[in-house]
């Protein structure tokens with residue numbers, strides 16, 4: 001377990017909005033299986049997504065991919081803030097694991113900051129780690145101030161482990177974190193999990209981006225994803241329930257962007273020049 005990298009692939013599959021319509025369940029499960037078949041080794045889900053149904057779909061897909069290959073996949077789920085005291089965090093994780101028919105999660109995140117103390121959430125995470133139910137813990141939608149408070153809380157409880165990742169909105173059309181949050185995360189070795197990396201789908205339809213991508217034989221979605229992966233420690237978790245798009249997005253992990261392309265992208269989507277409020281979906 002110790003030698004497994006933090007994330008086993010740099011493109012992961014998001015599952016928000018899966019599981020909401022029972023008539024789509026078969027296609028959604030097929031999309032997750034297809035992702036695993038083409039090479040995705042990272043799946044992001046949460047107890048919140050379709051009230052746990054998305055996690056059940058992930059469990060079903062993992063089972064049909066190959067139950068004896070669980071350790072090849074980095075599985076991420078999240079606890080809802082209102083569950084996130086010590087006991088609630090443990091119970092929520094146990095329920096997520098039951099739905100996913102798994103023995104452990106690779107990353108368990110606090111979905112966003114709520115009213116429970118960070119100390120109580122961390123105590124829950126530490127108990128889960130001791131029981132082998134989670135490998136790492138992290139946070140989501142945390143700005144610099146929240147990260148700082150979290151690190152203080154880790155010290156307050158004498159935590160032997162620390163936050164490994166912050167899952168935040170990051171995409172070409174939403175670059176705010178580059179100004180100060182991302183440098184702060186890099187300094188603290190907190191990995192970036194970029195959510196909504198296609199701008200919830202808008203970037204895939206962006207005319208300027210599509211044109212630039214076409215010039216390189218790419219799609220706009222691929223260009224948007226490859227741009228995120230220019231950060232060596234970042235992962236991106238686009239969601240799609242279309243098999244062809246799942247595959248198209250996966251191919252972005254093989255693309256290296258030239259300095260010229262990066263400048264063209266900067267011209268289309270300028271980098272932030274001042275601090276801004278963290279964008280949250």
Ligand SMILES: NC(=O)c1ccc[n+]([C@@H]2O[C@H](COP(=O)([O-])OP(=O)(O)OC[C@H]3O[C@@H](n4cnc5c(N)ncnc54)[C@H](OP(=O)(O)O)[C@@H]3O)[C@@H](O)[C@H]2O)c1
Pocket residue numbers: 013014015016017044045111140141167168194195196197198199200201202204221222237238239240241242245246248249281
């Ligand atoms: N931590 C948090 O608070 C938080 C918040 C938001 C999201 N997330 C995570 O991040 C994941 C991704 O974010 P997201 O679902 O909001 O947005 P996204 O991945 O940026 O975009 C998803 C949308 O783009 C479409 N799409 C995907 N690939 C495409 C392609 N190659 N060409 C054209 N359209 C494409 C999808 O439609 P089809 O499915 O029809 O292909 C879907 O409508 C979520 O699923 C979730 O796991 C986390």
